[in-house]
Amino acid sequence: MSRPNRHLFRYCPHCRTELASRREGGVERPVCPSCGFVQYLNPAPGAGVIVLRGDRVCLVKRKFEPRQGMWCLPTGFMEWDEDVRLTARREALEETGLEVRLTELFAVESGVLPPDIPVLVVFYRAEETGGTLQAGDDASEAAFFPLDDLPARVAFAAHRAVLRRLHDLWLEGDPKGGRHG
């Protein structure tokens, strides 16, 4: 799990004073004795999309570390002022070239982006409305895989959990699993 020490500031990013430490809400946090800045460490929120063509799901191959060369669902971090739904649609377009419409909130998963960044990923079901399948941004490939024949090594436990659940729904013939849709 996460070892946050390397993420802690030693000097105030606002006024450059050496930071002290204060216990707040049961957690030791760096605080600035000069300007009052407190450093809160929080998971980074992101969004991902599940796009199906029949019983095949769209995955992207990671162009960069971590887990370079492994496949995962199209996912990315939220920008500062972005609605999470927009993040999902933006990442779909950037990584797969597909324009999508979100149809359902499918899963919310906590996870760790290796080596030690805690994340929270909101996964939406989505259907294509336009565009052409083409890898972009930090994806080197984009492709549709049968739910019962996914790549052997999918990056990130949260993505594997989502794909397992999707596969289970599909096996059960649940429309949400994609067999009928």
Ligand SMILES: [Zn+2]
């Ligand atoms: Zn300060």
